[in-house]
Amino acid sequence: MSDIALVREKAWQEFEQTGLPTTRQEEWKYTSLARISSVLGEAWWKEAAASDIDQATVDAYAIPEFDAYRIVFADGRLQSVTSGFPDGVTLNSLSELLEKDTQKAATALQWNVQAPLFNAANAANSALARDGVCLCIAEGVVLDKPLYILHIASNPGATHLRHGLWLGKHAEAHVIEHYAGDSAEAGLTHAITLVHLADGASLTHDRLQTESLHQFHLGRLDVAQKRNSRFISHAAALGASLSRLDIAVALDEAGAECTLNGLYALAGRQHCDHHTQIDHIAPHCTSREHYRGILDGRAHGVFNGKVVIHKDASGTDSKQSNANLLLSDKAEIDAKPELVIDHDDVQAAHGCTVGQLDENQLFYLKSRGLSDEQARQILTRAFADTVLTGMHSSAVRRFIEQAAFAKLPGEIASEIADELNTAAVPE
Amino acid sequence: MLKIDDLHVAVDGKEILKGIDLHIGAGEVHAIMGPNGSGKSTLANVIAGRDGYEITAGSIRFHNNDLLEMNPEERAWAGVFLAFQYPVEIPGVNNVYLLKAGLNARRKAAGLSELDAIEFMQLVREKARLVELDDAFLSRGVNEGFSGGEKKRNEIFQMAVLEPTLAILDETDSGLDIDALRVVAKGVNALRSAERSIVMVTHYQRLLDYIEPDAVHVLADGRILKSGDKHLALELEKRGYDWVREEANV
Structure with a gap:
């Protein structure tokens, strides 16, 4: 055998x-x-x-x-x-x-x-x-x-x-x-x-x-x-x-670095769970983690981000954050950052937020002439873009953005999709 | 152009504006002064259409349209612009992109064609120079990481690009040092025209040294207690607001 x-x-x-x-x-x-x-x-x-x-x-x-x-x-x-x-x-x-x-x-x-x-x-x-x-x-x-x-x-x-x-x-x-x-x-x-x-x-x-x-x-x-x-x-x-x-x-x-970025965009009755674990075993390693979720309809998201800093991992530098945007009052997120530290000489931070679109930002955009739908799409997109900006390939990034926004309420115009954030000032 | 009659506004059941009458003609600059909590910002926000205010009586007509029936973006399309007291930071939304979307939405509502990228950038550059705003600010997130003075200059810059017919400046002078105030005032003065009316909400007479108003109104306790010309502002600066209250028997 x-x-x-x-x-x-x-x-x-x-x-x-x-x-x-x-x-x-x-x-x-x-x-x-x-x-x-x-x-x-x-x-x-x-x-x-x-x-x-x-x-x-x-x-x-x-x-x-x-x-x-x-x-x-x-x-x-x-x-x-x-x-x-x-x-x-x-x-x-x-x-x-x-x-x-x-x-x-x-x-x-x-x-x-x-x-x-x-x-x-x-x-x-x-x-x-x-x-x-x-x-x-x-x-x-x-x-x-x-x-x-x-x-x-x-x-x-x-x-x-x-x-x-x-x-x-x-x-x-x-x-x-x-x-x-x-x-x-x-x-x-x-x-x-x-x-x-x-x-x-x-x-x-x-x-x-x-x-x-x-x-x-x-x-x-x-x-x-x-x-x-x-x-x-x-x-x-x-x-x-x-x-x-x-x-x-x-x-x-020693010296190893990892970056974990993620985006989940859910609608209808979708259920999506991310469990991540980063083990800092050796000294002087760096980890960065940033996950964002957009949840509409009755979607249910789960995020569990665990960082374990082992006893020999002096000089660890670790940051983690998770932010969630709920577009519907029936959507749900269970988010749990976990930090386990067995060593004193470390820098570690983590945070987690859940919220709706900011009313002040919405009003500001509308007062400049953007429609309610347009303003909501732009803010939603800006929220998601934070975790995609570092992507190596613009083709992959654009594909993700289009797939993500096609499923959210009021399909975002591709014109907007192309311009936002990349509207560099031409010389 | 703007006709406010007997406007009563409440927030959470508490009456803030208690019968405002204010008529502003085309090309006029009016200053609204008054102590803290007098309802000045409420008036500015109600004209721009912010949520959270209950209009219990009265009307606002703009070019003979019922402004209160319009949502904020429709007001913007009609030519209303609010320079915010506290401009909002919107990370991830490009400053120039916002202006382009706003300007084109307004042009579309007016039956005009959209500006092409080159025309638009020429316009934006020209207006940025007017308020001495560096080109680097254009491609940054809206107000993201701007200092207080930069935010206020950005408001006037946006106003210059959007070319409203009615601009409401809500305490645009607050938090500005004297140099920044001069730059902002220069921007506002450059935009004065026979078609554009400007309402300046302010605490201090200082701004009016740079932007000379056609009329000055004292708003206190939810009412306009006194109106006059620029000399009224100087008198307020010297004597404060209490005498106006006493005179009006409030």
Whole structure:
């Protein structure tokens, strides 16, 4: 039996014994996964049927005018991949590795019996994942264009994806994971991404979730950072009926820095949960976290941001904030910043706000001739933009903004979308 | 141009304005002076259409339209402009963008075509020079991180760009040092014209040294107790407000 077969078996046993997390567990208090099995059935984990999608379909979902290496998956299976990567960059699909090089799959995707399963939902992924991306970048190599990973969900059933991003010393890359779809039938997308950054490596990671409003989405991003490495994450959760993203960053060695930014824009009865944990294990590491949420209708948001400063982490510098804008009195947010400090010599700040649009700001804009709707859109957009301004790619940022504002009341004119904040003074 | 008749306004059931009569003709500059809490800012806010005020009696007509029936943006389109006592900071909303949206909304309401980007930037640059506002301020968030004086200059700058027919300056002079006051006054004077009326709400006579009013009104206890010309302001400066109250038997 290969290593991976062993891991799969062990993970499956774990999953069968424990089942999905329930709201009795603190970490899942506000997010019930019971709806997944009630909608998809007891065998909710069963794979979605394969689909074959054409180029026009891919283009319809993809970020427009975005120059990137592109790898596309449809219902959990590799569809197409661009070629021409520079020397020192290897990109394999997991399905390819499972046929040709299980040892590499076991290493790069941390598929070994010692690796943590995180929880029973993730255990199902370990047991069942059949495809994903394995990106390895050699020491000192810079990926010249972003890598755009696009997944399109069309069929009912579950999809278990597993990605590994390995950057050698001083390697650099920008990777975008995008989960899309607009199926009228419910399905589950479950994606785990494991990131390893060696000394001085730098990864910019954007994670976009624009799935169908019938879809369930479970995601996990697990990052291990070595000395002086940098990780910059932007997570945008806009789609799915129920979504949960767990991000765990371990600042393992001195000088590592991470930035976690996120935006959730929810409407209708959407439920969206972000749980993040940053572990300051080594001294002199820096973390910045800024999440913002816009909630309309009867949407329910959950944000739990945990920062743990371990006993050896002297000189830690950590800041975290979470702000929420409620556009409806039926929308709800459960926000909880958590700070656990086992060391004195640290700088740590966190804060959390929940509010409505500011009446004084609204009146000011209207007194200058902007309509009520226009004023509300502009203020809402300005609120969201705060967490998007640092994004590396303007094409990705514009895509997120348009997707986010299209679903809020009174679709924002694209003219406004283009001008605000970028209305530089021409010379 | 502006006709306020027997205006009564209450806030949370408490009457603040108790029958204001004020007529302002085209091209005139009126100063409204009075002690703290007399209702000056209430009057300015009611003309601009801010929420939270209950009009219990009376009318405001502007160019023969019922102003009280219009929402704030419709008033702006009709040519009303309020320079705020406390200009609001709006991070993330670009100063120039706001002006462009506001100006084009007004032009659209008047049946005019929108200005193109080049025409608009020429206009904005010219007006920024008028109040000695550095170009760097144009692309910043609205009032974001501006000093008190910069905020007030920004209000006059906005007024210069939007070219209202009725401008209400709500304590635009408060918190300004003498240099800033001169700059603001220069901006206001440059905008005086036969078509534009200006209402200045102020505590102090000081502003009127720089912007000479056609009429001065004393607002106290929710009523206009006395009206006169610029000499009334000088007298108030010397004698305070109590004698006006006594004279009016309040």
